[in-house]
Amino acid sequence: MLKTERVGEIKEYIEEHETVSLDELVAKFNVSKNTIRRDVQELVDSGDFNKIYGGVCVNRSTVVPFNDRKVRSHTEKQEIAKLAAEYVKDGDIIFIDSGTTTPKMLEYIKHLNLTIVTNNIDLVINALPYEGIDVFSTGGMLERKTKSLTSMDNKNLINGYNINKAFLASTGVSINNGVTNSLPIESELKTCVVKRSEEVFLLVDHSKFDESSLTTYCGLDEIDYLVTDRLPHHKYVEYAKNRQIKLLTPQTNTTKN
Known part of the structure; x- marks a missing residue:
């Protein structure tokens, strides 16, 4: 990785976590501590970060206000949704997941004749005005945190689509x-859903890479399209290339195959 690319990713990592240790950065970016010290010093010299004992933190006086970050995040998610929507065609039967990005696709596909299967409550409600869209809900218990419907019977339901x-x-x-x-x-x-679908699109913003949650629902190699707001670390670019996964960003998506 080029130094400028690494420093840029370190900058984003510190901005996301606000306070990090040098040891954490060494492990994250797989470089020597001396290299991390030099990179961090370059960032500190820019005025956006402060050194602390054993680490570095965001300079609070230069932090982007919460509402501004929220707007920027909204724009990124909107771009991802719009890009993914370009691959939806008249007559498709699609599944749209719960989340903060996937339901935004509706704005860009509302003019099409489609069948949508979804577990997202907002999508069901927002699709009401569009008569060309048939909506099938997975049903079940309300999960308020994700505004989704969950059920032990979902497996049998999805296997029928x-x-x-x-x-x-x-x-x-x-x-x-x-x-x-x-x-x-x-x-x-x-x-x-992954098993029942001809093509699988994963919609994630850049902050989701190199992160893991409680359960794995599929391997990264089971994805056909990886849709994100910017190019991820080069290891993901190489991984996608070697496994014929189409990596889509607003900057790189000039043609659709």
Whole structure:
């Protein structure tokens, strides 16, 4: 990895976690402590970060306000949803997952004639005005945290559907642990969807890479399209290339195969 690329990723990592130790950065970026010290010093010299004992933290006086970060995050998720929606065609039978990004796809596909299978409550409600969209809910118990419906019978339900394209969310993605989720009962549904779908799209923003949650619902190699807001670490780019996974970002998606 080029130094400028590494320093940029270190900057993002510190901004996300606000306070990190040098040892944590060494383990995360797999470089020597001396290299990390030099990179951190470069960031400290920029004025956006402060040194602390054994580590580095965000300079509070330069932190982007919460509402601004929220707007920026919303824009990133909107871009991911719009990009994924470009792969939806008239007549498709699709699954749209619960999450903060996947339901945003509706805005870009509402003019199509589709069948949508979903566990997301907001999507069911928001699709009401669009008569060309048939919506099938997975049903079950309300999970307020994710605004989703979960049930022990989801497996049997999903096995009855022939899904062309699935658009899935994740709370963490890594090469070793695959695509993960924090709720086991939701993970079972996602696993079934992956198996029943002709093509699987994973929609995640850059903060989800190298993160893992409680349960793995599929391997990263079971994904056909990885849709994100910016190119991830080069190891994911190589992984996708070697396994014929199409890596899509707003910057790189100039043509659709």
